[in-house]
Each structure stands twice: as C-alpha cells, then as structure tokens.
Amino acid sequence: MSKKKTVLIVDDHPLFREGLKSLLAGHSGFEVVGEAGTGREALLKAEELRPDLVVMDLSLPDQSGIDVTRSIRGLLSETRIMMLSMHSKIDYITEAFQVGATGYVVKESASERLIECLETVSRGEYFIDASLSHQVAKNLMESGEKAAKITDAGYGLLTSREQQVMRLIAEGLATKKIAEKLFISPKTVENHRTNIMNKLDLHSAMELVRYAAKLGLIDVDLWKS
Amino acid sequence: MSKKKTVLIVDDHPLFREGLKSLLAGHSGFEVVGEAGTGREALLKAEELRPDLVVMDLSLPDQSGIDVTRSIRGLLSETRIMMLSMHSKIDYITEAFQVGATGYVVKESASERLIECLETVSRGEYFIDASLSHQVAKNLMESGEKAAKITDAGYGLLTSREQQVMRLIAEGLATKKIAEKLFISPKTVENHRTNIMNKLDLHSAMELVRYAAKLGLIDVDLWKS
DNA sequence: GCAGCAACGGGATTTTATCCCGGAGGCAGA
DNA sequence: TCTGCCTCCGGGATAAAATCCCGTTGCTGC
Structure with a gap:
C-alpha cells in the first residue's frame, strides 16, 4: 500500500473508539488521526484533519450520524464515510447511502468485516454488510437516488x-x-x-x-x- | 506483576469485543483467553476457561448480563466480574452489585477507566465508575437487600x-x-x-x-x- | 373495446373480544 | 371453624372485528 489512509472515528462511546483505534493499529493500511464523540465535534475535526475515511456511528448524542454524514460530504468530497450502526433497519441503510455514505456495517459484525469495508470504501467502492440481505444491497446499488425497494420471494x-x-x-x-x-x-x-x-x-x-x-x-x- | 490475569469478554457486538481485545493486548497485565456473544455462550466459556476476570456487557441478546453474572458467580467464586454498560441508571448498578459484580463502568468512559477498573477488580476490590455519583456508591453499600426486587413494576x-x-x-x-x-x-x-x-x-x-x-x-x- | 389488475368498499356470516356475572377451591386470620 | 379474600375458572349477552364473496371504478396494454 502506497501510504496509510487517515481515519477519523466518530462514536459517542470512548471505549468503543479506543477499541477501534487499537484494532486499526494492528492493520498497517490505516492510521487513526482523530476521533469525535458528537456530531459537532465530528464536523470540526473533519474540516481540520481532512481524513481519507470516516467511521461514523449512526446514533450520536447531539444529532444523527445521517446529518453529520450529509454535512461532511458537502464539505469534503474526497472523504469517504463508512456507517457503523447497531440497527439493520432498511430505512437507516437507505438513508445513509442517500446522504453520501459509501459503506454500511452493523456492529454485530466481526472485525474482519469492518476492515474489509474500510479497504473497499477507501478505494471508492460501495460496501454493504453481507449480513444484510443481498436483495437490499442490490437494490441500493441499482436504485441510485431512488429509495430502495425491498424484494423478497413473496x-x-x-x-x-x-x-x-x-x-x-x-x-x-x-x-x-x-x-x-x-x-x-x-x-x-x-x-x-x-x-x-x-x-x-x-x-x-x-x-x-x-x-x-x-x-x-x-x-x-x-x-x- | 506476577502473572497475567486471564480475561473473558462478554458482549454481543463482535466489533466491540475485538476492540477490547486490542486494547487489552496493549497492557501486559491481562490476557484475553476467550469471548462470548450471548449469555449461554458466556456461561459455557466461563465454566471451561475459569478466567480470573469477566468483562460483561449488561445487555445481551438472549438474557440480561445480570442473570449471567449471577450464574457465573454461582459457579466460580474466584472469578471477578466487571460490568460494562451503556446505562448509568441506579437500578442497573444496584442490581449488578447485588448479583455479585465487583466493578461497574459505563461505556461512555475512557479506556483508562476500564483498565483501572480491571486492575482494581482483579485485586478483589470494588470499583464504581467515578462518573457515577458518589451518592450512588454510598447508597449501594447501605441498601443491601432492600431494593432487591426491581424486576418490573407491573x-x-x-x-x-x-x-x-x-x-x-x-x-x-x-x-x-x-x-x-x-x-x-x-x-x-x-x-x-x-x-x-x-x-x-x-x-x-x-x-x-x-x-x-x-x-x-x-x-x-x-x-x- | 376489452381483458387484466389494482384499489376500493358493501353485505352476510362467523369468529373473537369485551364486559359483567357467579361458583369452586385454597389460604390466612379472627 | 368460619369468614373474607383472592385466584382460577367459565357462562351469557353484547360489541367489535375478521372472513368470505361480491361488485364498482379506473387505469393499462393489446
């Protein structure tokens, strides 16, 4: 890998942030350059650090990760944002991609999934957690701006x-x-x-x-x- | 430190577990020997590994961390359990200590707090997150059996x-x-x-x-x- | 125009829920 | 032992909802 990708971590749990930092420290491809616990803080840090990647929790104390994502995408078009959430509700996922997220991983996933997602996202490709229905992912890709429809056998x-x-x-x-x-x-x-x-x-x-x-x-x- | 304390991590988020593992790997005093994502799994692992310490999330998919704590304490009297929670509600804390937890840290805390708690708990001393009111701690010690049945009002x-x-x-x-x-x-x-x-x-x-x-x-x- | 389907709703019937009632039996205290 | 209290059980009458089958409207494609 040519050079390390800089990463900004946004999550309201310091322990979780620390965990992520330690985790990413074990991978040579990424370097955590900053962290934030609130939406406001995230915006400031993002503007200051201009990271390659942002790992964003969906639920923040002051505002939704969705809003923050939209704001950051508006400021820094080069920065890719990876959404991290406890929820797998289709609405959240759809919304995340609509406001400019490039990846979506649920917290229930293993850490390899996160790394995989970060690598994919850093190449500018979309990544959706495989534990989410393939149909969902497919639709999201195809629909583009439109709201994703859910398809199932029935x-x-x-x-x-x-x-x-x-x-x-x-x-x-x-x-x-x-x-x-x-x-x-x-x-x-x-x-x-x-x-x-x-x-x-x-x-x-x-x-x-x-x-x-x-x-x-x-x-x-x-x-x- | 004479020898490493063995640690079992119980949390339903693999990503969080990984993070904790990485975090503890950076400290020479502890060695993560196992992890579990459900209450059932936690019990099995605890029985098998007989760890010195258990880091236990309060909310697990199949049952409450409280129940698991009670069960583990019943099986392994030497094993100390540290509660990790998103919530700082007095009810949870009270209950945790009543069923045999030795430490309580909220996820909002910094990682140093967690390490501090683990060290304290491994010596057999009680630890309550300093961000929790002193009143809480005081009441806990005094109340004893009083608030035993919090199950639910209705x-x-x-x-x-x-x-x-x-x-x-x-x-x-x-x-x-x-x-x-x-x-x-x-x-x-x-x-x-x-x-x-x-x-x-x-x-x-x-x-x-x-x-x-x-x-x-x-x-x-x-x-x- | 016509066949096909979606959305809508009516009428008759059956099923289910609701409200109010009382009896059998266990159990604690006078 | 008797009395009151509560639980568990179920009936009867009534209200509500679900079910089945029906037709109307309106749109679309051939």
Whole structure:
C-alpha cells in the first residue's frame, strides 16, 4: 500500500473508539488521526484533519450520524464515510447511502468485516454488510437516488399499496388507525390485509410481524430500550 | 506483576469485543483467553476457561448480563466480574452489585477507566465508575437487600398463571392454542388476557409483545434469522 | 373495446373480544 | 371453624372485528 489512509472515528462511546483505534493499529493500511464523540465535534475535526475515511456511528448524542454524514460530504468530497450502526433497519441503510455514505456495517459484525469495508470504501467502492440481505444491497446499488425497494420471494408480489399497508400493520397499528391514516375504509384495509396474508402465506398478525422483522421493515431492537 | 490475569469478554457486538481485545493486548497485565456473544455462550466459556476476570456487557441478546453474572458467580467464586454498560441508571448498578459484580463502568468512559477498573477488580476490590455519583456508591453499600426486587413494576402484579398465559400470548400463540395447551377454556384465556392488559395498562396485542420483548420474556432477535 | 389488475368498499356470516356475572377451591386470620 | 379474600375458572349477552364473496371504478396494454 502506497501510504496509510487517515481515519477519523466518530462514536459517542470512548471505549468503543479506543477499541477501534487499537484494532486499526494492528492493520498497517490505516492510521487513526482523530476521533469525535458528537456530531459537532465530528464536523470540526473533519474540516481540520481532512481524513481519507470516516467511521461514523449512526446514533450520536447531539444529532444523527445521517446529518453529520450529509454535512461532511458537502464539505469534503474526497472523504469517504463508512456507517457503523447497531440497527439493520432498511430505512437507516437507505438513508445513509442517500446522504453520501459509501459503506454500511452493523456492529454485530466481526472485525474482519469492518476492515474489509474500510479497504473497499477507501478505494471508492460501495460496501454493504453481507449480513444484510443481498436483495437490499442490490437494490441500493441499482436504485441510485431512488429509495430502495425491498424484494423478497413473496414481498415483491405485493402491490405498493399492499406494502404500505403491511408496514403499518407490522408497526402495530390497528386496522381502524390505518384506515384513518390512509383515508380509506377499515373494510378496505382488511381486504388488503387478507390479500397480503394470502400472497405471503401468513396466518396471523404475529407471523406478519416476524416476517417484517426479518425483512428489516421494522426494527425490533427498538422495543428493547 | 506476577502473572497475567486471564480475561473473558462478554458482549454481543463482535466489533466491540475485538476492540477490547486490542486494547487489552496493549497492557501486559491481562490476557484475553476467550469471548462470548450471548449469555449461554458466556456461561459455557466461563465454566471451561475459569478466567480470573469477566468483562460483561449488561445487555445481551438472549438474557440480561445480570442473570449471567449471577450464574457465573454461582459457579466460580474466584472469578471477578466487571460490568460494562451503556446505562448509568441506579437500578442497573444496584442490581449488578447485588448479583455479585465487583466493578461497574459505563461505556461512555475512557479506556483508562476500564483498565483501572480491571486492575482494581482483579485485586478483589470494588470499583464504581467515578462518573457515577458518589451518592450512588454510598447508597449501594447501605441498601443491601432492600431494593432487591426491581424486576418490573407491573409484571410482579401478575399471578403466576397470568404470567404463564402472557408468555404464550407474547410468543404469538392464538387464544385457542393457548387454551388447548393449558387444558382450559378459550374463554378463560381471554379473561386472563383481559386481566393482564388491565394490570399492565396495555391496549393491544402488539404492545404486549413489545412489553414482553423489553422484559426479555421473548427473544425477538430470533425472528431476524 | 376489452381483458387484466389494482384499489376500493358493501353485505352476510362467523369468529373473537369485551364486559359483567357467579361458583369452586385454597389460604390466612379472627 | 368460619369468614373474607383472592385466584382460577367459565357462562351469557353484547360489541367489535375478521372472513368470505361480491361488485364498482379506473387505469393499462393489446
């Protein structure tokens, strides 16, 4: 490797930052030149250090990593940003790429994954954690500016309206509430739900929620806190 | 230092574990001999490796770090456990020490704090993160058994039968199935459910599932695979 | 124009939930 | 022992929701 890539670490947990630093210290290709614990700090450091890479946590105390990413990308077009998150919800991933992130890795991954991602991203290529559905990744690549659609064996069979209804059901909204939200009759919502369940071969509300969780339509981790 | 202290790391984020490992590798006093990502795994490794120290994350996918700590302390009286958490809530800290933890550090702390804690704990002394109020520490020592049952405000109100029914509901079983399983009338199951919802102030099946997920009655992570 | 599909919703029926009721049995205290 | 209290159990009446089958509208492609 010609020269080390400079890295800025942004995460609100100092311990995690230290860990990452130690980890990257063991790899000759990267050099951690700075770290930040808040979004504000991240922006200042990024502007000052102009790093090649930024490892960005999604959740920061003062603002979302999404916003920070957007800001940094606006300032430094050469700097590549790698998103690190606890969540694998499709919305987050989509958003991250839309604001200019080049990589996305979940914290559940092994460290090799992180290194791999950094190497890929430093070459300017996109990287999406392989533990995320391949379909998701594919769509993200293809869609470009558009919002990524989720495809699944069954989910693709649903019409857009049905997908919309399904999200609301999965989020736990009652039939009536969904009807109000969409300005349609509760009866229609029920019909949509029936169709959804037939197409996906589901037989209860709970199965639907699990299915949605598997696809990343909803983030069940949020329930735990 | 006479010889290295063996350390077992328990955290559900591989990246965080790697980071800790790298961090501790830079200190001659400790040697990471194993790691675990779940409570179950932690117990097995602890029994197998009999480490001097355990660095334990509070939140694990399958069960609480509190439970794991209790179990390990029951098995290995020589092993000291250091709690690592994102939360500085008094409840957690209290509980951690009550089940046999010897140290408590929040993830917001710097890495020096962690090392300091490990050194202190390995000598068998108690360590509480200085960023936590002194009052907290004081209260901890005094309170003893008093605040023992923190489990949950509402869940304790349920009778054992109701708790049993609640589990089954949370697992997604239909009313009818639950009735069959418990050899009672569907009507009775419905009555139990009504009582449960009243006592816990829940208003839909989904809320119940979320509540159950929060308490750890069910493992929503299993849905994702 | 017509076939096909999506979105919408009605009517009749069945299933489920809700609210209120009471009985059997265990258990603690007077 | 008797009395009150609570749990567990289930019934009956009623309200709500789901289910099944039906038709209308409107758009699209041939």
